[in-house]
Amino acid sequence: MTLRRGLGFVQAAVAALFFVVLPVLAQAQQAEPAGEVQQPAAPPVEQPSPSPAPPASEPASGAALAATELDYPAWEAVAERAETALENNNTPAAVLDGLRAQLADWRSALLVAQNTNSSRITTLRQQIAALGPVPEEGQTEAPEIAGRRAALTDQLVRLQAPGIAAEEAYRRADGLIAEIDRTLREQQADALLQLYPSPLNPANWPEAVRAVTSAALGLLSETQRRWSTAASHETLVNNLPLIAFLLLFSVVLIWRGRPLIEGLVGRINQRWSARGGLVASLVLSLGQIVVPTLGVMALAHALGLTGMFGIVGTRLLDALPYAGLLLFCAVWLGVQVFPRHHDALPLRLSPETRAEGRFLAALYGAVLALNTLRAAVMDHQALSEASRAVVAFPAILVAAVVLVRIGRAIRLTLVAEAEADDEVSFRNRIIYLVGRGAVVIGFLAPVLAAIGYVPAAEAMVFPAATSLGLLGLLYILQGAVTDIYAVITRNEDGARNALVPVLVGFGLVLAALPLLALIWGARLSDLTEIWTRLREGFTLGDTRISPTSFLFFAVLFGVGITVTRLFQGALRGSILPRTSLDQGARNALVSGVGYVGIFFAGLIAINAAGIDLSGLAIVAGALSVGIGFGLQNIVSNFVSGIILLIERPVSEGDWIEVGGVQGTVRSISVRSTRIQTFDRTDVIVPNTDLVAGRVTNWTRYNLTGRLIVPVGVAYGSDTRKVTRILQEIAEAQPLAILNPPPMVVFMAFGADSLSFEIRLILRDVNFSLSVRSEINHMIAQRFAEEGIEIPFAQSDVTLRNAAEIADLLRQVPAAAGLAATGLAATGPAAPAPDEASAPAMREQRPPGPLARDVVPGEGIDPTSGDAEAAPDKSGD
Structure with missing residues (x-):
């Protein structure tokens, strides 16, 4: 299906190209000077003795x-x-x-x-x-040098x-x-800006009618004069069989050519294979334009063979095939932009709107065709301004109606897309402006023509309508590029978001700009002048730089980069693996070769292209100061990256810690280093931090590393027994190095526990987490078996003046939760205090908050009644 659409788009593009380009060529042809101008004389070769110039009549390019x-x-x-x-x-x-x-x-x-x-x-x-240097004033130099x-x-x-x-x-x-x-x-x-008489003035109509009638009568009189001669009769009789055959052939091609081809395409798609059917459809669909045009050409040739047409008639017959081609291309373009089937629809429109769009495109093609025939018959006559205005006004009016209706259809497209996507994109804004411009020109051009500014109206309405055709052609070509790319890559979804179709579409838009300029009245000499300016370039110092120089520079620079990349690939894949260098050194060498290759590629390309940059030395020196201040961090990171690649304190694959970030180095570039942490996130660290900051490299020169596991046991435990158990656990680890052997150290008497440390060196520090986890499992298992208690953080709190607090709490009703505190059992319940005793009770209340797990009398000095905090040594 994608290939079918792509081929259809190609066919539409070919047809639309004829539709858009041919009016421009006709316009340029009409703008050609009627008289011939003497061409430039070819200047002769300048010899030591001057020779005369060749005659001025001899042209020279x-x-x-x-x-x-x-x-x-x-x-x-x-x-x-x-x-x-x-x-x-x-x-x-x-x-x-x-x-x-x-x-x-x-x-x-x-x-x-x-x-x-x-x-x-x-x-x-x-x-x-x-x-x-030339000697200064008052100084002399050797006569030989001076001479x-x-x-x-x-x-x-x-x-x-x-x-x-x-x-x-x-x-x-x-x-x-x-x-x-x-x-x-x-x-x-x-x-x-020439002002003609108004075409709406009825006084100008008779003159226009006389002009049209005169042209028709002139054509008829030529035919009558031809008919009256015996030589014309003889020519007609001799060519009559061929004329009859060509007429029949032209009627068949024009009347039945398109339906027959459409039927053949349908039957081929049903019977042939997919690939063969698509190729046949492409050829036959192109025939839907070519076949009717051949019919018109056969008709014109048949009429010419009759010998009944004079000068004006011959001009009409010569313009007839061109007019037919314009009509058929317009019809084809309308079918492609406003297709009959919804699945091939480039614009979201209703069937009625699409049918109207096809009709309007055909109508505009008919207007172009009639204008072509009218110009062939009447432009060589000496018509008055009033006649020209009246004759041209109907075509302007029809083209204006086409513009207005097409503009409204474009606006309907935007409404449909906004309802479907609920957003207005940049493309939709451009389409909206195009539609609004078409409507404005469609209303303005007939008004100007009615006033009498007929040339201005023609210069607005016809280029505007043709520009819409050009935009439709670009739309179809961009869709064709996308579908063809999808067929080539076999990825239809990815092709719509790929970069190559976008770049090709951008190139098509740039290529269409000169054609758009010609449509709107630009002279071909204007475009050639722009190209000449671009080709001449500009002067930089003593060197003239042109786009050709830049193109040559780009080609050479691209070749240099390609050679550098190939050499890097050979180093990485064939040469360096056979050396004793480690992976970090290989990566550093490959990166260095890349930078050196790019530098020399640019230098060689500049010299070969003839670009002299010496004149920019002063400007570059002045700019370097400002750039240095603005880009000092980037330059610092760049230099740090080069230092990292040369000194290699950190290599790819190292486990490092920098700035509180631990992870494995994945890549080192000229500006930053990418570190992958243990939770699989990437951290981008500027190279300056790796060069100027403190970096811990766990695996730079070897994989061995020390592991420290802190252990705490409860007070009262046998420290010698704990040391022996921890020593056995450490020595049982398969990754532990026995020389030096693991060590268990009794570190300190902690606030809550006796602190020990297991210190051992691992063969591969990358497994430190798994070894630490295994040691902790074994410690928990062995301590449970040996009855060694692992403490947890706790505190025993005692209260001062506990007796007074107990007396006060006895006065609280039972509903206040005395049973929960355990203090109500020390004495009988007291009656509830009255209002007078309430302040006194508040004064006797202790200042601090009540502690949890309070045991009355525990840790209290019976002589003073003060409670002192005693550390918990039981571990409970």
Whole structure:
């Protein structure tokens, strides 16, 4: 299904390309000057003895001019003709276009001539520099050096003369071209703002009707004159069988061609295999445009064979195939943008709206076709402004209606997508602006045409409608690129989010910009001027840098990086594994080779492309100060990364601790190091912390490491017995090293326990957690077997003045919970105190809070009644 859609998109793109490009070509063809302009003379080769220039009638291209040394008298003649034409305000645009073409050829040749003797000039400058600096005033130098310097300087001046003359002429040609372009733009603007009589004025209609009638009668009179001659009758009779066959053939192709092809496509899809059916569908679907167009061509050829058409009729027959092609391409594009089936729908519209979209596309194609035929018949007549306005107004009105309805359909698309996705994306905003612009132009163009600004209305409505067709073409091409990429990668879901289709689509948009400019009235010379500017580039120091230089630089730099990556792969996979280097050293060496390779690739590419960066030394020095302050942390991390790769205090796979983070080093880059902690999270640590901070590397040079397990036992335990048990447990560990042997240390008398430590060295410190867990299990098991108690934190609290507190609590009612405290049994219950005794009781209440697990009388001095805190030595 994806391949089917991709092929369909390709077919639509081909058809839409004809639909969009052909009107532009027609517009450019109509803009061609009627008269021929004398082409630039080819300047002859400049010899030591000047030779005469070739005749001005012999054209010369820019390549021919560049291939020879310039004839400056011929150039002066061309420049003077251009200046004379510019001084005359009535010079036709056709003459200016011809002169501009000559100046463009000369400018290209002069640009090449500026580099005349460049290699020799460079050598001479180096020779002069080798002689040393010029002596200051009042100082002298050796006569031999002075003579040599003078000879070299004189030779340098003579060699620089052609380049200087070429640069001066180049500036003159460039200025004249800019002036001609400005004049042509002003003439174009004046033509667009020309005010015709209003086409809505009934007084202008008879003249327009007479013009149309005159064109029709002229065509009819030509046919009648042909019919009246015997030679035409003889031609018709001789060609009658062929004419009949071509007419029948054209009727079949035009009337039944598309339905027959659609039926064949359906039958092939049912009978053939999927791959064969798709290929046949592609070929036959292209035939849905080609076949009807061939029918129109057969019809035009059949009518031409009759011999009954004169000059106007021949123009009409020549334009007929082109008009048919425009119509069929418009119909095809409408079907692709507004398809009949919902599954192939690029826009979310109702069936009624899609049917209207197909009709509007066909209607616009019919308008273009009729305009093409009208131009072939009537544009060569001397029509008045009123006639032109009235004749052009219906086409403007129909195209405006198409724009308004298409714009509303686009807005309906946005409403449907907003309801489905509940969001307005950047693409939807662009589509909304396009739809709103189409509606505005559709309403504004007929108003301007009704006022009388018919050229301005035509310059708005037809380019706008054609631009919508171009946007539809881009939409179809982008969908085709995505589907074709999905077929190639066999991943339809991933293709929609892949980078390659997006980049190709962006390239299509850039490629469509010149075509869009031509649609909106830009001259081809304007586009060529932009390209010339880009190709010429700009001057940086003593070097001219152009996009060609950058392209050459990019290609060489890409080749250098590719070679570096291949060499890195060979080191990593073939060479370094056969050495005695560890993995960290291998990674450091591979990374270093990569950095050195990138540096040399850039250096070689810059030198090979001829980019002289010496002029940027001062600017770079000034910028480096600000960049140093702004990027000092990044530069510090970069330098630290290089230090890590060279000194290798930390390598990939090491278990380190830095800044309170423990984990395994996974990768070291020039800016940061990635550490994977034991809970499988990645921590990015700047390289500066690893170089300037304190780092603990547990596994850098060996895997052995000490493990300390603290143990606490209750007071009263046999310490010698505890030491012996812990020693046995430590020595029983298989990862413990016996030389030096494990050690059990009685560390201190703690607040709650007797503190011991098991200290042992493991063969692999990576297993310290598992060894610690196993030791704790064995300690719990052995202590339980030996009756050794492991204490827990507790405190025994005694109260001072316990007797007074007991007396006060006896006065509390039984409902207050005396049974829970255990103090009510010391005496009989007292009556509830009255209001008078309440303050006294509050005064006798002890200041501190009551402790839990209070035992009256425990730890109390019977003579003083004070309670002293006694440590719990029982462990309970």
